[in-house]
Amino acid sequence: MYRREKATSSKEGTFDPNDTSRVKHTRYGVWDVYEDQSSTSRLSALPGWCTIEKYAEVVACMPYVWRMLRDVLSIPACALLFVMYCVIQAGHALVPALALWYQGQLLEIMQIAIDTRTVDKDRLFHICTGRIACSVVLHLLGAASGRLQPALQLRMRKWTNAHLFRARARLDVPTFETSSVQRQFEDVTSQSDFMMPIPWETLHMLVGFVRAATQVVAQLWVLADALGAQRDGWFLAGLTMASKSIQWLSDLNLFGGRSQVWAATTTNEDYLKLHGWTRIMKETSHRKEIVAGNLGEYAVSVFETASERVGDADIFTLRAIQYPENMPVSLASMQMVQETANTFAWNIYELMMSTQSFSHQLGQVRKLYEVANIPNKIPDGTVPFPEDTAQIRTGFSLEFRNVSFKYPGSENYALRNVCFRVLPGQLCIIVGANGSGKSTILKLVARLYDPDEGQILIDGHDIRTLKLRDLRQAISVLFQDYTHFPLSIRDNIALGDPSAAENEAHVRLAARLGGAADFIEKLPEGYNTYLDRPVRDYYAGIPEGTTTLFGRKVDFRNVRFVAHLKQSDTSALSGGQMQRLAVTFMRSVVPEEPKVGLLLFDEPSASLDPVAEHDLFNRLRELRGNKTMLFSSHRFGNLTRHADLILYMNDSVIVESGTHEQLLKQGGGYANIWNLQAQAFL
Secondary structure: OEEEEOOOOOOOOOOOOOOOOOEEEEEEOOEEEEEEHHHOOHHHHOOOHHHHHHHHHHHHHHHHHHHHHHHHHOOOOHHHHHHHHHHHHHHHHHHHHHHHHHHHHHHHHHHHHHHHOOOOHHHHHHHHHHHHHHHHHHHHHHHHHHHHHHHHHHHHHHHHHHHHHHHHHOOOHHHHHOHHHHHHHHHHOOOOOOOOOHHHHHHHHHHHHHHHHHHHHHHHHHHHHHHHOOOOHHHHHHHHHHHHHHHHHHHOOOOOOOOOOEEEEOOOHHHHHHHHHHHHHHOHHHHHHHHHOOOHHHHHHHHHHHHHHHOOOOOOHHHHHHOHHHOOOOHHHHHHHHHHOOHHHHHHHHHHHHHHOHHHHHHHHHHHHHHHHOOOOOOOOOEOOOOOOOHHHHOOOEEEEEEEEOOOOOOOOOEEEEEEEEOOOOEEEEEEOOOOOHHHHHHHHOOOOOOOEEEEEEOOEEHHHEOHHHHHHOEEEEOOOOOOOOOEHHHHHHOOOHHHOOOHHHHHHHHHHOOOHHHHHHOOOHHHOEOEOOOOOOOOOOOOOOOEEOOEEOOOHHHHHHHOOOOOOEOOOOHHHHHHHHHHOOHHHOOOOOOOOEEEEEOOOOOOOHHHHHHHHHHHHHHOOOOEEEEEEOOOOHHHHHOOEEEEEEOOEEEEEEOHHHHHHHOOHHHHHHHHHHHOOO
């Protein structure tokens, strides 16, 4: 299933799969694994060293565990529930020892009966009653634990979700878009509500370990008394333990492990096709192309062919690569231990095995807290803005000085040596072809990114010195690739001004001024309509679309009607309606708004017909008042006639600047495109 290859050397000091002296390449099925041998200590070759390293990791993670314990116990009612849970687990640990003691007493009675041919019936009845009582108590403790665990899980899940929500909410755009940051969150995020949250999983493991240790100690005390009374009892027990020792050492991974620095990738085309086509078939964004292109049969053929070629050499090997020490013991081995080892030996084995996953689980706790401290790539400023709130009503000046910028991971400039100045209260239109850099200017003004070179000034202040919260509060922006939140239409509008989110009149006024009120009020649920429901409806656990089940007809129309359920979780609105709703999202559409002095619009008319576009331009001109506005577009429409400044961009640079009349007189690129668009209407 795997093979090893040598690679050629590369430059020193970096993790490079081509460096023979440092990197070992092993192929597991479709996966190519590269291990940095220099990251492995020489001591790692010693038996048991990997286990020692795991315990060292456990010690390093303990401060995070104590912090988590304090946080969890501060959750209302959680401390009492957790104490009750610990008491129950203590009972679980001690009752089996008591049952083992009764078993020893039973063996003693049997020995006496063999020697004397008599049976102490009262003592036998007492022992049998005690063993039955132990079974009943264990059952009751299990039932009580089953009632407590869901309540504890629920509270810890809510705490974990809130913790991760806060951790995500504080990240800026370039940090959030970093793949390593996304992977950090994936590592600590439950993929479904049925998975245990990290705090509960960790505490459950720790309590289980203490329970197992207590159980072993209690049973050792009972067993010492029982074995001491038996001829050759300790010798037989030693043989039983010795017969399992070699298997334990193997299962505990005491003979080595994998390098800590490794990477796994796959270049298997068939395996990549399998995953690619699986995503295509799952995502709604590709459905139109699949149907219109008649690609269904072809996709099935490609998928089946690729699946046959991949065979069994794919899926499950990566798990062994990632966590070789956590691979479960074979069922045959587990059965052998359970059947041949006594209760005490099995509990010791279980206790030792549980320690193997400690380093991984406690590492999850460390990651859970580390995601809350991921540093943002956009540093906050210290200067309050604006110095005088009266400036907001008259707008801000904006200046770019030799600004150049590349998007993270790109080698090409999105902007090169961009220079311009917009005076307070002016309307600036940025025009040019798609990809010329228009949207990038607006993103830099909002400090979603910082320029690589040059300065951006607002009212004479370098925006990197201004407090981010103040800067973004004074700016209202609508991006070309706008998104609608999976909330109600009302909540989407209210997010434009959270301070007035509960003001219904404010929300409806914003909808009317944004041109969205008419179509919103025509919707069956009006402002309570969800464009994309965040929680789907469930139907008796039966897949949606099922018409018959066990010969009986399945019809959900009655329950849908009574419950007011829709057949779709999304509301289909036209592009123009969605665009007007996005404009409505702007907190600046309310003319009395005193917080915003700079309006940024990125292609807001892209999905509008000519009439709607004309209405939008007129509405924006009226609503902006004296505020400064930057408006980007690839259309040369009505608004450019009223612009105080037009910036014509091409290939990431500003080619021409001036008013509409000035640029037409120059007869350059702006004039050529204006004339081309004008000819379409002649």
